[in-house]
Amino acid sequence: xxxxxxxxxxxxxxxxxxxxxxxxxxxxxxxxxxxxxxxxxxxxxxxxxxxxxxxxxxxxxxxxxxxxxxxxxxxxxxxxxxxxxxxxxxxxxxxxxxxxxxxxxxxxxxxxxxxxxxxxxxxxxxxxxxxxxxxxxxxxxxxxxxxxxxxxxxxxxxxxxxxxxxxxxxxxxxxxxxxxxxxxxxxxxxxxxxxxxxxxxxxxxxxxxxxxxxxxxxxxxxxxxxxxxxxxxxxxxxxxxxxxxxxxxxxxxxxx
Amino acid sequence: xxxxxxxxxxxxxxxxxxxxxxxxxxxxxxxxxxxxxxxxxxxxxxxxxxxxxxxxxxxxxxxxxxxxxxxxxxxxxxxxxxxxxxxxxxxxxxxxxxxxxxxxxxxxxxxxxxxxxxxxxxxxxxxxxxxxxxxxxxxxxxxxxxxxxxxxxxxxxxxxxxxxxxxxxxxxxxxxxxxxxxxxxxxxxxxxxxxxxxxxxxxxxxxxxxxxxxxxxxxxxxxxxxxxxxxxxxxxxxxxxxxxxxxxxxxxxxxxxxxxxxxxxxxxxxxxxxxxx
Numbered sequence: 001x002x003x004x005x006x007x008x009x010x011x012x013x014x015x016x017x018x019x020x021x022x023x024x025x026x027x028x029x030x031x032x033x034x035x036x037x038x039x040x041x042x043x044x045x046x047x048x049x050x051x052x053x054x055x056x057x058x059x060x061x062x063x064x065x066x067x068x069x070x071x072x073x074x075x076x077x078x079x080x081x082x083x084x085x086x087x088x089x090x091x092x093x094x095x096x097x098x099x100x101x102x103x104x105x106x107x108x109x110x111x112x113x114x115x116x117x118x119x120x121x122x123x124x125x126x127x128x129x130x131x132x133x134x135x136x137x138x139x140x141x142x143x144x145x146x147x148x149x150x151x152x153x154x155x156x157x158x159x160x161x162x163x164x165x166x167x168x169x170x171x172x173x174x175x176x177x178x179x180x181x182x183x184x185x186x187x188x189x190x191x192x193x194x195x196x197x198x199x200x201x202x203x204x205x206x207x208x209x210x211x212x213x214x215x216x217x218x219x220x221x222x223x224x225x226x227x228x229x230x231x232x233x234x235x236x237x238x239x240x241x242x243x244x245x246x247x248x249x250x251x252x253x254x255x256x
Numbered sequence: 257x258x259x260x261x262x263x264x265x266x267x268x269x270x271x272x273x274x275x276x277x278x279x280x281x282x283x284x285x286x287x288x289x290x291x292x293x294x295x296x297x298x299x300x301x302x303x304x305x306x307x308x309x310x311x312x313x314x315x316x317x318x319x320x321x322x323x324x325x326x327x328x329x330x331x332x333x334x335x336x337x338x339x340x341x342x343x344x345x346x347x348x349x350x351x352x353x354x355x356x357x358x359x360x361x362x363x364x365x366x367x368x369x370x371x372x373x374x375x376x377x378x379x380x381x382x383x384x385x386x387x388x389x390x391x392x393x394x395x396x397x398x399x400x401x402x403x404x405x406x407x408x409x410x411x412x413x414x415x416x417x418x419x420x421x422x423x424x425x426x427x428x429x430x431x432x433x434x435x436x437x438x439x440x441x442x443x444x445x446x447x448x449x450x451x452x453x454x455x456x457x458x459x460x461x462x463x464x465x466x467x468x469x470x471x472x473x474x475x476x477x478x479x480x481x482x483x484x485x486x487x488x489x490x491x492x493x494x495x496x497x498x499x500x501x502x503x504x505x506x507x508x509x510x511x512x513x514x515x516x517x518x519x520x521x522x523x524x525x526x527x528x529x530x531x532x533x
Contacts, residue, residue, distance in 0.1 A: 079424050
């Protein structure tokens, strides 16, 4: 795969009980690219997402981030290397406020050290203040800053997704993974999310977006990878993919 | 009247011990989801070790601290055993508890042991009961600050709340689990070294400790350390009042009844919620 790729997946395979969910998948995402992965239900999108994020280990193949092998690393190590994750499910820290949730997100990038924190040294105070400021700006960007002091569990689903996004951004990721970020959002929320993703791309953040909603990704993504039955059946610009007969068949059935 | 005050103060001292054991259970359960039935053994080991260290000439304070540190280490070891075999945590902690009996009998014999605590009498109460309380309350305050103010404490809280999300923000959930076991070991050990001067300790003292500690902890659904503190104190006072006015030793029965009542109420409430949704 291209040496310059920010994220490279080569020959990735993962089976569950003898059935391959993902097989021989190659994927190379350039730095600053917004890549979408689409496919019908059961195509292996979520498995691929988990192989990159570290929730699953591949049976075969490699995953590299800026040239570093990460496929054997646990999820927390990948996070510290700069992989930010936004899950589809509302995975927030229920016992904390919205702001605290986002501040915990900075854990991967600034682990100031337990000693400094325990002794309440000036360096700890400075870091703490910095993280708070950063967390507020992340909440601002995701449009939920007015909820900052609310308990995280009190947020509706759309805002919980935005909270996860703010938390991931607070960790200053090199690669941001988003699993179906638009699902369950209302039209207005969806538009705000699209605008934010375009902003982030303009800032040069590399992103990989797994999405069921084809319309949503076709107007956002630089390139689109299409999975079907665990394998890549098409890879190209949105226009190329839209015209691909294999893609049309996979989505509409053999009769089309 | 002065009887009442003495009973209440004594009860608070006893209850503080339950609260420490209970909060150790809570510390471990919140982060790892494991109910540690070996929790009482930490207290027994620390108490026995303290008696040996004191007999060996170590001064008060140092001996207790060393014993608590050893209990913390035991906690980490139990944590390593448990996290190494997921799905079998319950039977492993029970097994560790039984194994601890054997080790304790070999090392310290099967006779009760004790060591002198703080001497003197205040308001008709042995001063040592007040010492127990005087140590326990600051320990809980420090824990509160630790969990809410430090990076490490917040990371532990994050693991307790959502381990999935904790991993993706770069928290090593397994290591946090071991840390929780260490903390649980230290809290159990502290309970042991604090209560032994007024209660004595034998290898099987862990049963009473775990039952009372569990009763204290279950009030907060095994998740809330401060509820465990309140529960422990309440339990201690209730037991001394019943023993003082009713006569007889019904300590364990009181704890078991309370535990049963709490669990029935919680089960009923959970059932109601399930029906409502």
